[in-house]
Amino acid sequence: MDFGTFYGIGVGPGDPELLTVKAIEALKKIDVLIAPKTEKKSDSVALSIAQPYLKPTVEIVYQTFPMVKDFAEETEIFESNKAEILSLLRDGKNVGFATLGDPMFYSTYIYIFRLLEPCGVKIVTIPGVPAFLAIAAQIGRPLAYGNDILTIIPATAELAAIENFLDKADATVLMKVYKNFPEVVDALKIHGMIDDAVLVSRCGLDDEKIITDIAAHKNETLNYLSTILTRKKS
Numbered sequence: 001m002d003f004g005t006f007y008g009i010g011v012g013p014g015d016p017e018l019l020t021v022k023a024i025e026a027l028k029k030i031d032v033l034i035a036p037k038t039e040k041k042s043d044s045v046a047l048s049i050a051q052p053y054l055k056p057t058v059e060i061v062y063q064t065f066p067m068v069k070d071f072a073e074e075t076e077i078f079e080s081n082k083a084e085i086l087s088l089l090r091d092g093k094n095v096g097f098a099t100l101g102d103p104m105f106y107s108t109y110i111y112i113f114r115l116l117e118p119c120g121v122k123i124v125t126i127p128g129v130p131a132f133l134a135i136a137a138q139i140g141r142p143l144a145y146g147n148d149i150l151t152i153i154p155a156t157a158e159l160a161a162i163e164n165f166l167d168k169a170d171a172t173v174l175m176k177v178y179k180n181f182p183e184v185v186d187a188l189k190i191h192g193m194i195d196d197a198v199l200v201s202r203c204g205l206d207d208e209k210i211i212t213d214i215a216a217h218k219n220e221t222l223n224y225l226s227t228i229l230t231r232k233k234s
């Protein structure tokens with residue numbers, strides 16, 4: 001029996017109409033959908049976005065992925081997820097892996113892609129609309145133009161590194177701001193980027209939130225799906 005194909009499918013950040021035609025076509029033809037979720041949560045946002053496009057007979061396989069800073073620390077769980085996917089592919093099934101936003105951009109898919117790549121299986125990666133671009137459109141804020149240099153900072157990085165980049169940055173996207181939001185707010189104040197900052201949580205989902213006075217919300221607990229767009233005043 002021929003091996004199935006592995007599809008990494010970007011499903012966009014939330015709005016079920018923000019999938020590409022290619023993503024929808026892949027979702028329609030897969031036999032199994034891998035729905036990634038974190039240890040803490042039982043639901044998969046990527047699955048709920050993909051669901052309307054799946055054929056009724058599709059098999060949903062939940063795989064838990066730890067939020068890892070260092071991929072090398074959690075090899076066992078990644079290896080067992082990889083083995084499960086390989087066995088499905090060996091059975092001739094076409095397997096999709098739904099990814100929020102774009103699969104090649106700060107995504108769990110990257111770890112699985114790297115593990116499967118040397119195994120000789122056919123992999124098709126389908127790009128998706130990344131959250132920060134959907135947010136720019138949603139709040140009507142051009143992100144970068146002319147000679148602007150756009151800086152994208154994961155706020156889970158060391159604070160010293162964040163400060164270093166903010167010092168040089170103009171147009172800026174801060175991802176993963178849920179963890180150290182108060183420190184991020186302080187850093188944006190220091191670097192003259194607080195007034196222009198807009199935070200969007202769960203963009204495109206039913207409970208989307210847009211916050212413009214982010215300093216006033218400094219001590220709130222943020223949803224994991226939160227992103228800040230900002231720039232220095234020129």
Ligand SMILES: C[S@@+](CC[C@H](N)C(=O)[O-])C[C@H]1O[C@@H](n2cnc3c(N)ncnc32)[C@H](O)[C@@H]1O
Nearest residue numbers: 013101102105130131175176202203225226227
């Ligand atoms: C692991 S990264 C995934 C990025 C994703 N692959 C993309 O292309 O946008 C998770 C971070 O993406 C951002 N994010 C993803 N979906 C979002 C949404 N619907 N609204 C706001 N931010 C979102 C947040 O910064 C979140 O902490």
